[in-house]
Amino acid sequence: MTAIETSGLTKEYGEITAVDDLDLTVADGEVFGFLGPNGAGKSTTIDMLLDLTRPTAGSATVLGYDAQDESDDISPRVGVLPEGFDVYPRLSGRRHLEFAGKTKGTDDDPDEILARVGLSAEDGDRPAGDYSKGMRQRLATGMALVGDPDLLIMDEPSTGLDPHGIREMQDLVRGEAERGTTVFFSSHILEHVEAVCDRVGVLNEGELVAVDTIDGLRAELGGGATMALTLADPAEWARDLVTSLEGVADTTASGRTLELSVVDPAAKATVVTALADAGATIRDVRIEEVSLESLFTALTNGDEGRSGTADAVTTETEAAR
Amino acid sequence: MTSHIATVARKEFEDAGRSKLLWSLIGLLVGLVAVGYVAIWYTADDITAAEVLSFLGVPLQVILPVAALIAGYMAVVGERRSGSVKLLLGLPPNRTDVVFGKLLGRTAVVGVAIGLAFLVSLVLGAVLFGSVPFLEWLGFAAVSLLFGTTFVGLAVGVSAAVSTRGKSMAIVVGLYMVLIALWELLTAGPYYLIYDESVPVEAETWYLVLEQFNPIFAYTNLANTVVEGSIFPFQFQYGLQSMEAYQMTPAERYPGDAPFYLQDWFGIVVLVVWAVVPVAIGYYRFQRADL
Incomplete structure (x- = not known):
């Protein structure tokens, strides 16, 4: 069964396309990270899943129900942590949780929920208007957890949390996943997603530029490495030689330095032997793994329509230097 | 699907019931009734409790609309601007529950204010003027309740129809000015x-x-x-x-x-129309709005 499925989902605001023809499938029970810079269309997509915003074209299903026509069937089964929300300042934290429980028809103990999201019983008695940003985030997370939802949709859950709070949030997501809950959460910060996600989708300017596991994304980069070789002589002559080798994507020569991207990890050795065979004196070899962060940057800094293939990624990585 | 109107209304009642501004208006209303009754008792001879009852019409017709409009004009749009509507709609209640739950909850708040004012008038009428014109009192209270509901409906309808607080306030104040000035x-x-x-x-x-x-x-x-x-x-x-x-x-x-x-x-029809039409327009627009 699929937890979330969108097909051709599109949202236009006048001239601006916020979400462009999005096809996305999130399987039951997986933890899916929805990545993208601010303004990429993540919240708009989530708002369409929750029927807060109506798509211009395309459709979406959540837990098998149509997001627009059957939203009343979706909401009791889903826990939502929205972005840019506010609490009811005059009502206590506990009252918020009681209200959530009442609407979901459960009698979950508010104090237990408070504890799970790291709020004390005293915090629960205070009006939520006195809460800090992080506490509001925790309270809303608690409201999402009420009634043990089948699917958690969290929009930028780390907002307002300190590093410790972010780790707690990640533990909570892992814990929910172990209980069989599907988790769909968005972030503009890769490392928050990396630690907990089975798969990630990268959204940029409304378009999905990559969907894969973290390892898959790494592999797609082909080891994700750039090599910089320092030769004894000016390196220009060696450029054509290495470019012709299999698994080498992109080559530049400046002075005695030859820089190249390797798609296939095994190509590194081939490059070194080929140069040695051609009589070059190699003074130094430096290899840099492309970090996920730069992959993310590469995927999302493109002008538009980046395919997310290794070529595009490495080119972008180079260009970003 | 079960309706969550009552649950939303109860939350609204609690939330709006903690607004200091609203309570000062209620205090003003009850205070005016009390002061007025005592003043009439002090100055006028030969006046019955039933006649004094008509005195209530002056503060009520001015303060009730103001209190009801204040209670209602931010009801939906306020949550929309602050973002708490996302928290609310992320829970099982849908947009219908939000609009009608708010209408009901805020009407209840205004209803309590009217009830308190009339209770004071009943007690003071009995104590100071020696009689309880119960049927007239009840009829007047019922008409006043309808009047208050009208303005809550007007305000909640406007608050559901627009996308900013400023627009809601402008329309509500503008309408009140048209009606009274x-x-x-x-x-x-x-x-x-x-x-x-x-x-x-x-x-x-x-x-x-x-x-x-x-x-x-x-x-x-x-x-x-x-x-x-x-x-x-x-x-x-x-x-x-x-x-x-x-x-x-x-x-x-x-x-x-x-x-x-x-x-x-x-x-009666006029008062109902003034409540129903804005609520219908607001409901229609809120159902179709991107939040």
Whole structure:
């Protein structure tokens, strides 16, 4: 069964396309990270899943129900942590949780929920208007957890949390996943997603530029490495030689330095032997793994329509230097 | 799917019930009733509790709309701007539950205010004037409750229809100004231009219909049918119609037997229309809005 499925989902605001023809499938029970810079269309997509915003074209299903026509069937089964929300300042934290429980028809103990999201019983008695940003985030997370939802949709859950709070949030997501809950959460910060996600989708300017596991994304980069070789002589002559080798994507020569991207990890050795065979004196070899962060940057800094293939990624990585 | 209107309404009642501004208005209303009763008791001789009841019409017709509009004008749009509506709609309640839950919850708050004011009048009437005109009192309270509900509906409807707080406030304040301060200019003014005379007692029917459709007039006309004494609408006057005409209801001004829509009881329909139409428009627009 699929937890979330969108097909051709599109949202236009006048001239601006916020979400462009999005096809996305999130399987039951997986933890899916929805990545993208601010303004990429993540919240708009989530708002369409929750029927807060109506798509211009395309459709979406959540837990098998149509997001627009059957939203009343979706909401009791889903826990939502929205972005840019506010609490009811005059009502206590506990009252918020009681209200959530009442609407979901459960009698979950508010104090237990408070504890799970790291709020004390005293915090629960205070009006939520006195809460800090992080506490509001925790309270809303608690409201999402009420009634043990089948699917958690969290929009930028780390907002307002300190590093410790972010780790707690990640533990909570892992814990929910172990209980069989599907988790769909968005972030503009890769490392928050990396630690907990089975798969990630990268959204940029409304378009999905990559969907894969973290390892898959790494592999797609082909080891994700750039090599910089320092030769004894000016390196220009060696450029054509290495470019012709299999698994080498992109080559530049400046002075005695030859820089190249390797798609296939095994190509590194081939490059070194080929140069040695051609009589070059190699003074130094430096290899840099492309970090996920730069992959993310590469995927999302493109002008538009980046395919997310290794070529595009490495080119972008180079260009970003 | 089960309806969550009652759950939302209860939360609303609690939330709005903690608003200090609203409580000061309720305090003002109850205080005015108490002070007024004591003042009449102190100065006037030979007056019955039933007649004193009509005194309530003055503070009620001014403060009730203001309190109800304040209670309602931020109801939906306030949550939309702050973002708490996302938290609310992320839970099982849908947009229908939000609009009608808010309407119900905020009506209940205004209802409590009216109930308190009338309770004070009942007790003071019994203590100071020695009688309890129960039926009149009950009728007047019911009409006042309808009047309060009208303005809550108007305000909640506007708050659901617009996307910013400023628009909601502008529309609500604007409408109130039209009803209380500009009404005569907007109705008797054109009359003067068309017929080249100030409005006589026996005015053209369209004018009487317009008069009938001001919810404040509808309220005073209805109140006058249930209490002794007379309650005049509190209005800014520009002298475009005679004082005599001003003090008469459309039914009284109509030559001969007034048609049903000019009868005093038709005021009930007028008050219901002023609540239902804005709520319907607001509901329609809120259902279709991107939040």
